[in-house]
Amino acid sequence: MSEVDVLRSLFHHADQLLTQYRPFWQMRPFYIRQLSECSQLPEHLLSKLTKLDQKEFEQLSQNSEASQQWLQPWLPCLDELEQIQRSIPGVDNSETSSQQDSVSIKHLSTGIPGRKWSQIEQFINSLPITGDTAKHKLLEWCAGKGHLGRLLSIRKGYEVTSLEWQHSLCIQGEALIHQQKKRYPQLQQRMQQGDALSDDVSRLLNQHNTAVALHACGDLHTHLISQCCNSAQAIKQLAVAPCCYHLTADDIYQPLSKAGQGSLLSLDRQDLKIPLQETVTGGQRVSRLRDIELHWRLSFDFLRQSLTGETRYKPLPAFPKKLLSGEFNDFVLWALINRELLSDNHDSDNLPFNEREMSQALTEGAEKLLVVRKLEWLQSHFRRVLEIWLVADRALALEEAGFHVELYQFCDKAVSPRNLLILARR
Template identity: 40%
Template sequence: MTTFQQRFQSLDTWLKMHTQLWQFDTFARLDNPWKSAYPELAELLERENLEIENETFYREVFRLCPDLKTALNFSKPDLIDQSAQRTLTNDVPSYVSAGIKGRKWSQIQAFVARTPKANNYVEWCAGKGHLGKLLAFQDNKPVHSLEWQKTLCEAGEQEAKRLKIPQSFTHADVLKGEGRPSLANAHCAVALHACGDLHRELIEQVIAANTAMLCISPCCYHLTQTSHYQPLSQTAQHSTLILRQADLKLAVKEVATAGAREQRLKQLELTYRLGFDAWQRTARQQDDYLPVPSIQKALLNQGFVAFCHWAAEQKDLTDLISKTPFEDFEAIGQTRYQQIQKLEAISQLFRPALEHWLVLDRAMYLEENGYQVDIGAFCEKSLTPRNWMIRATRT
């Protein structure tokens, strides 16, 4: 059994033991879904003025459920070794990073510092090709950037001409296999924060094309066309853990880099949605959750009642408004928001383990197909919460 397999099996066992604490739909239930299974923990969450997500809170959680302390083992990945062939990229002239926000540029620099040098590169889901731009500038080796939005390809080509670097673009839909010819000639494929099916497709196509090297940072595992997760590796296929899209969303559910305004709006929107949900259950006399589409954030500034009018129109419930006024339900939304925050303070303990499980599935799949694989963080979490890197070299 490989190191990855051993690590996977222990993670898999631990996650399965505690599915009640993390595998539930936050909005669907009005009560605590694991109250009867973990009564003492549920009682802790019901305390008034409970401050969650601080050391005192988690110390009490671990006292009541000592096995949950295992979560600390998965809290963050170790930094993956910097590529021996590279020096850190802090000395790149500022005109190369023009037009790239500081945090994104720092992520790109950290990713490149841990990418082995190659004779040529394919940049997968490139956007404007910022990652490929730095590789082409540093290494002076050809970079072929694939992107499905034509306007981004054109912007990237203009930038490559401005810098006189060997970077070319192809307008391609990689999910339709239009990236395969490029991978067939690639020495190294790279992708920073490719979402769901996009990075999964890259892994499968790299193996099929026999590409020598792969460096990816996976992201947004829930952006997939399947309703349930389809494991890649043979080891993960033998697991009895069944992951829904909602569970895959938990693997990336954190707002470590969001600003105060963004967090305030998110809290307000969630409160309004929960208040409206309580209203529609009462008005329809049906105790089930009714999903409402995404909104323009500007609507939140108009207040709870305006939001409810909009939501009622979306769900064809306007005829119920006169019988059940909205006003009484904003306070219910606030109470439910507090309850959900407490439940998520527990489910969040499982988030790093779940992401680690998914990364290991990809690493084992590459190992099974003849690659030597390293996994770890390419940067600190403060720079991006999605900081896992999978680095594979065909043996």
């Protein structure tokens, strides 16, 4: 079977399972009060899930073998889902790393978090560079401060243009180029401020023969792929690690490939967020704060509904995480002011709820959180396959445009769960 056939087979297998078992993952856990509301799911499954208390559920959900056995009557596809995930090979860059030139790059990592630097290094090591790189002009898409492009230029000899929208990041990037050029005179890089979604990028792309994008969000990376699919485009090599699929202007996902356009799946932004629920654990403290945040968000919503008479969950925006180190009262005060249900001259001792109502909200919030966890657990078995479906759709669009395309996992999930890499060349 050719690589094209393998990619198509992968997509269609994922599409078939996602379509067949849609009720198990295409749901809104935060908007569901009781498991009994999930009428699309098997009644016996809901009954057994409801009977699991928090301790029993945690023990079950944290044991993959027990989970698979427990779910087998309703999800006989679990082995197939695992098979799809295992079909994306990892990149063996051990040889690449061991054969790197003698250039020391430790100074380039200054000020970059360790995990981010590991992502940059492993992304670069995954690229199968061909030909004379000295003649290659590379465009770094959505570059930030240009860290990726800087390493590509120093280590692999590219002449790099780093495209970035934010002026402040371009200024900082230029300063880093000036600083690092003293240590690495071979560095060939320039920052260019510009909008990756503008019409001007077509001209910019035509001035380069290689483009790379590490974790460009949503429309930013799909626009790059769409531009490169144009037969008149000069880009011959493309490396894209997608991220944040939900950050798109379209209310409903618009597949890029013909295969994707033939799918029966209809995905909105909430569906596109499902793959992002898999995160890298930041330690016990981060995990504890995440649990507190979800509990308090849900608990506050019970209080909000009692004030407004609404019965539908309404999410809160991001907030200063220092609130989680305080009291629930302080969080409720912030949330009430944010929702314009209280003026900002109030304090946490003057809330429109008594102690019993606050305590009851926390109890109901904890019960609702367990419901959310159980439904997200069902979703989790399809999370990675949905992401593979999305990335394969992008890869197939490039294949349909004449590229030779391969999919890899460029790093371990502990480095980044967004580790799928599209490599394309023509």
